Amino acid sequence: MYTYAKSLPPSSRIFSGFRKRFFTSTSTLLQQSTKKPETLTCTLSHVRGPSTPPLLTKTIGQIVDEQAERRPDDIVFVVPFQNTRKTYAQFKADVDATAAGLLHLGLQKGDRVGIWGPNSYEWLLTQYATAKAGLIMVNVNPQYKAHELEYCLKKVQIKVLIGATTKECLDVLDKVVPNLVIPKKSSKIPDLETVVLISDNKNQTPAGDSRFFHEILQDYGREDLSKLERNAKQVTPNDPVNIQFTSGTTGNPKGATLSHQNILNNGYFGGITLGFDKEKTILCSPVPLYHCFGCVLGSLMTVVHGSTLVIPAPRFDAEATLKAIDGEKCTFLYGVPTMYTDQIYHPNFAKYNTKTLRGGFMSGAPCPVELVRTVKQKLGMRDIIVGYGMTETSPLVLLSKLGDPEECCTQTVGTALHHTEVRIANETDQVVPVGTRGEVQVKGFPVMLGYWQDESKTNEFFTPTGWARTGDIGIMQENGYGKIVGRMKDTIIRGGENVFPAEIENCLHEHPAVAEVYIVGVPDRRLGEEICCWIRLKKEVSEEELKKFCRDNLARFKVPKYFVYVDSKQSFPLTVTGKVQKFKMREQSLKLLKLDDDKMEYAL
Structure with a gap:
């Protein structure tokens, strides 16, 4: 399956076979980008999303540079609990400093950097700095216990771990790296070289072999900046940029590996569907950055569309979210159904003005009719958008549209995203008629490169013809909108x-x-x-x-x-x-x- 070419860096060698086999559908869609979108009444459960506008063929680092030049004084991120408000120009400067600081630690293009902690400005800097420097960021669930953290460090060969200084994180970290002294030869964590801690206390001395994040922002030189410039030029849209571990109920988590093309285009086309390209959007996103919902649909969608992202709290807090909506005059809100429920039924709900919200995106779990109606009425939204996807698909593949009839948002999870094909297939991978249950399968740019160093699981994920198996049971309507009726398991x-x-x-x-x-x-x-x-x-x-x-x-x-x-x-x-x-x-x-x-x- 893999093609190992010595001329490619290690990360590229691992996935060159995936590119050849599974990006065929993306290339075909690019060639078709001049065609008009089809208007279909489906008889078979197979739908293609619009083929215009064309896919972005840029890297995340290029987007940061372009937006800083295009709108230097516009606000990009607001993090109230850290008293942080950054313009696009300020953010670019911080990204470059962080990237150069990481390279100063000795990291090479393709090396893995873990980010482990709740939402913070430093989390955002890590996301964009690693992308620009040609590194691969690994999202590590902040709720992981010691054995789970150890597994992730070893599985993807993390060299630098950036972690929060919350008591929970430090307690777990001490079990994996006692006293923060990294052993020279360890079978448990053989690749870890540096631990970087996110701390607001600049007078504190780091323990053991650890460093503080604010030191990384300052500890670099001209050579590191030159190396950053060289690396940034070598990064391609198809390079892996992010590894996200899928949560499962069996076995160890798998490292879904995503490229610049995967996640940047997902944020781009998702934002077009949500109207981010048509009016200035101030997005309030209380969802965790470690998940695709937060780091792709929140962070990347914001930057690629020149919008503003407000992160109300390190972890979801209903009142902090309401306060942020009111204080920042947010126009769009993200959340899973339970988050919306906690906000609209919060005892202090009436204290806050949410009428600036024009819409919201509700995903991550079934969205009941009554909840959607209540949320729109209480929060004053015109639109609730629903969608469907998974980590392995960057994440969005189905999405409803602004102005859709209510039943599209309450009885379906939308239709295919741009440059994406979705079908419902039976046990033999044959497309079923509309209205018939089957497995949801996906092709197109959103589909991951593969599971990191797990050829067997990657092969299981794809059909022989390159369709991604989601494991979800769905039904497609004649209008191409889909329903999710359960998990196969x-x-x-x-x-x-x-x-x-x-x-x-x-x-x-x-x-x-x-x-x-x-x-x-x-x-x-x-x-x-x-x-x-x-x-x-x-x-x-x-x-x-x-x-x-x-x-x-x-x-x-x-x-x-x-x-x-x-x-x-x-x-x-x-x-x-x-x-x-x-x-x-x-x-x-x-x-x-x-x-x-x-x-x-x-x-x-």
């Missing part, structure tokens, strides 16, 4: 009947007493699996009434047997990005419901 098989959790969730969200709901499967000796409903209520309602509501609107085999109630003071098991962790719900359900675990293998 989440499907509940109850007495031989396939049950798709999203269908039950959407049904229960229509009940006036239901605020939030998630469906999981639990083992059952007679039927194999039974349906368990985790639910948060707006007002009191009996379990029997909820079951009757399901019976009235769904087939009987889809009615939940078990209910687990989550009150307003509790939270569902969540990832750092705000996504629910259904595998944890399954595990906790066994204990709460006192069920046997002898058939729990399906959920692990």
Whole structure:
């Protein structure tokens, strides 16, 4: 699969085979960029996004330089909790200093730099400095425990780890690198050379072999700047620039490797769909930067369109988000459904003015009809945009549009992004008729280069003809808009009947007493699996009434047997990005419901 050419740098050698095989569809789409977008009524579940405007063929570093020259005095980033407000010119200067400082540490083009911590201005600087210097940034989940951090450091051969000085991060880091003294010969972390800590205390002395981030901004010379200039000229759009570890419930995380072309164009075309190209946008994004939602759709979309990004807090904080919207007069808001819910039902909601918001993007979990309507009404938005994607697709592949009818935003996840093909396929990878369930498969520029140094998993991810397998079950409508009805691994098989959790969730969200709901499967000796409903209520309602509501609107085999109630003071098991962790719900359900675990293998 791989083509190893000694003339290429190591990172390029690893993925040269991927480029040859999987970028064919992107090249074809580029050749077709002069054609008019097709207006289709689909009979088969296969849709192509618009082929104009053409794909960007630039690097992230080039975009930073161009925007600093085009709009030097415009504000690009506002980070209230760090009292930071940067213009495009100031940001470019900081990016160049950070990049030169990283090269001063001895890093070479293609080396990996890990970023491990909550949202901060330093996180943003690392993202753009590594890209400009020809390095590869590795997003490390700030909630990782010691063994998970150790795995990531070793898996992608991280040479420099930039970490936060929160107690949680320092406690974990001390277990991996005791006293911050990096061992000369270590089988656990053989490649790590430097730890850089993000600290506001400039009078503090770094421990062990660590450095402080503010030192990196100052500790470089002319040779480092010359090296930066040379590296920046050598970087190509197809070079890997970012590794993001996919979160899974089985095995170790996989390193999805993304190129400049992948993520820059995803931000570019996503922004066009959201209207960032038509009017000045001040985006409030409380989602974590370590995730594609934050670093691509938030950060990169902002820079490529010359907009402003406001990051309200290190981690999601509902009131801090409302305060930022009010104080900065934000015009667009990001979030997963739970984030929107926490804001509109916050006890201090009425204190803040959100009427400057023209729209919002809601993704990361199913977006219930009632929630979308309530959010638009309470926040004063004209539009709620919904979308679908995954880390391996940079992330967006489907997106609704400004001005779409409400049903497009509440009953679908949109249609294909520019220069992207999406199809629904059966078990033999054949396209199915519209209205038929199947796996969502993707082709085009968003698809990753591959999993870092994991040929087997990469081969599993692609069909023989180069389509990316998402593992999600979808249905396509005649207008080319798609629905996600579940995960292939989440499907509940109850007495031989396939049950798709999203269908039950959407049904229960229509009940006036239901605020939030998630469906999981639990083992059952007679039927194999039974349906368990985790639910948060707006007002009191009996379990029997909820079951009757399901019976009235769904087939009987889809009615939940078990209910687990989550009150307003509790939270569902969540990832750092705000996504629910259904595998944890399954595990906790066994204990709460006192069920046997002898058939729990399906959920692990």
